[in-house]
Amino acid sequence: MTRTTTLRLLALALTALVSAPRSEAAQHGRPRLVVTMMVDQMTWDYLYRYQARFVEGGFKRLLSRGFNCENTRINYIPAYTAIGHSSVHTGSVPAIHGIAGNDFFKDGKPIYCTQDTLVASVGVPNGKSGQMSPRNLLTTTIADELRIATNFRSKTIGVAIKDRASILPAGHTTNGAYWLDDASGHFITSTYYRTDLPDWVKKFNARDRVKELLSQGWKPLYDLKTYRESTADKNDYEQPWGKKGEIPATLPLDTKKLMKTEGLGVIRTTPFGNTLTFEMAKAAIEGEHLGEGEETDFLAMSHSATDYVGHRYGTFAVETEDTYLRLDRDLADFLSYLDKKVGEGEYLFILTADHAAAHNLTFDKDHKIPGEALRSDIARQIIDSVVNKTLGANARVIRAYFNYQVFFNDARIDSLGINRSALQHTICQALKAKLPGVAYAIPADEVVSAPIPEAIKTRIINGYRKGRSGDIFVIPDPGWYSKGSAETPRGTTHGVWSPYDTHIPLIFMGKGIRQGHLYRETNITDIAATLAALLKTQYPSGCIGHPITEAFAPQD
Known part of the structure; x- marks a missing residue:
């Protein structure tokens, strides 16, 4: 093989190497692996x-x-x-x-x-x-x-x-x-x-x-x-x-x-x-x-x-x-x-x-930090009491109370011809008046105009999905979180905006x-x-x- 031929082959090899496509990851500056x-x-x-x-x-x-x-x-x-x-x-x-x-x-x-x-x-x-x-x-x-x-x-x-x-x-x-x-x-x-x-x-x-x-x-x-x-x-x-x-x-x-x-x-x-x-x-x-x-x-x-x-x-x-x-x-x-x-x-x-x-909550109390249990069992009692008083014991218009939200039975409300807005306001008023630790109780469809801090308002709007979220959002006072009974609170939980x-x-x-x-x-x-x-x-x-x-x- 002559020196000229050798140089040509080397040049072709270098050209192929330079023109060879890089991996997609390398071309776009992407990492080889992402780990969350x-x-x-x-x-x-x-x-x-x-x-x-x-x-x-x-x-x-x-x-x-x-x-x-x-x-x-x-x-x-x-x-x-x-x-x-x-x-x-x-x-x-x-x-x-x-x-x-x-x-x-x-x-x-x-x-x-x-x-x-x-x-x-x-x-x-x-x-x-x-x-x-x-x-x-x-x-x-x-x-x-x-x-x-x-x-x-x-x-x-x-x-x-x-x-x-x-x-x-x-x-x-x-x-x-x-x-x-x-x-x-x-x-x-x-x-x-x-x-x-x-x-x-x-x-x-x-x-x-x-x-x-x-x-x-x-x-x-x-x-x-x-x-x-x-x-x-x-x-x-x-x-x-x-x-x-x-x-x-x-x-x-x-x-x-x-x-x-x-x-x-x-x-x-x-x-x-x-x-x-x-x-x-x-x-x-x-x-x-x-x-x-x-x-x-x-x-x-x-x-x-x-x-x-x-x-x-x-x-x-x-x-x-x-x-x-x-x-x-x-x-x-x-x-x-x-x-x-x-x-x-x-x-x-x-x-x-x-x-x-x-x-x-007991840790907080021992250190004089504000906060107590927002009793979900009492919340449900208050809600049921309002419904029974205004609509009768067999109304069955409430599906559940969880996620700090009240869930309505939409089909039942529609079939009975109930004024949804009036029912929402009555329940909200009762929760604010009778359930310790409630800072706000707000109908989901009235959040935009509610007189509450913007940070809380934004979080409610972002958290509400019609058909999957509740009809009323309950916002606890700082330091309060949901608990279902009067038993001594053990461990902890999460869920609020604080x-x-x-x-x-x-x-x-x-x-x-x-x-x-x-x-x-x-x-x-x-x-x-x-x-x-x-x-x-x-x-x-x-x-x-x-x-x-x-x-x-x-x-x-």
Whole structure:
């Protein structure tokens, strides 16, 4: 071969190399993998309250190397799990995406947010735990839009212990959504997605990790005396275990013994539930080869154990602190895994929450903080009394009272020719006059003109979906939250408009993101809009959010 021929061949090879098409992800500056990590019931201040004991590679890494939106708020009510997961990934609100609560009414009947009787369980014998799908979600998610933008070449997967936390973020077009079945301790799906579990899920389930993790027992990471961000472990704020409360809500907790009496679902209320979720997420990345293809892939990962722990133990419990310290360690391990598997700087990671949480009511009282129980049982008595007095005992015009809302029986009201507006006003007046802790009771169709603060008005409007939401919204005084009886309040809950329920963490880290902090108000609906801008996709079909452009790294 002559020198001239060699040079020609080399030139042709170089030309082919230069002209070869880059991957779609590279052409558009997209990351190889997007991971959303939703921590159920994580209040914004946990990032700082527990920071002294965080390891370097977990939350501290996100805080130091990511872009931290310090003032992210939920812009609707009620602040519940299903709505939060939907709103983060759709950039929308219940008024548009239709997920009006964990439970709501649809076609005049009560329904669970992801309930779908048209599908069957996959991975366990058919039953309610697997009859789930995203059909009740009326809009696309950012994962859907990524699939559409790549002509469905991108892979998207949802993973969580809670069904709704896996299904709603992953959206309608996902390659798979997987959640935990308590009876078997295995991850399952439904025929909405596929007719058989993929081999990697079967392999993961075969390990029986739920039993393995619970067999360890929940022991505190440190000496209990050193948990200075929490109350003493033994107190009246937490819900004991056992049918009669005979097992103290203290550490260490014999989860192996508890598993035998209360079932494998116990893992939900331990930090092991978060560990299990991270392990399942890694299995999904390996099994589906996420981040390895030509297109950007998407993993929607939700950590639900924090919510169960919070509900049982509250916001100032040793158990809550220990759960977050363990979550931090698991997060550090997971980020290190992503560095090696996908490549540091090649993935985009988002930390946020679906809602936050109030403090335990007895805790508040002991520390002279305003707030008491808004008694839902008394609310219903007041409502029924008004109806019985004005319409008679057999009127049956009220379907329910939940989600801080009064639900009318529309068909019954229409058939009786009842003046709806008059009935609404009479009930509202009675609730405000007779139910302690009610700041406002407002007919849903009169919110626009109601003399209430704009921040509350906006949240009601955004949270109201006709046919799925109630006809009257009840707004508690700050510090008050719904409780169904006079029993001593244990643990905590969430749902109202106040900052303790609606101020959530939001950190972006990775490809396309600069380091920094932002203190202006951002909304939960801005997350999907920001991702759409970064991924060069269309916004989800109901998105009302705006990109947080301050987070974007300078373009080359």
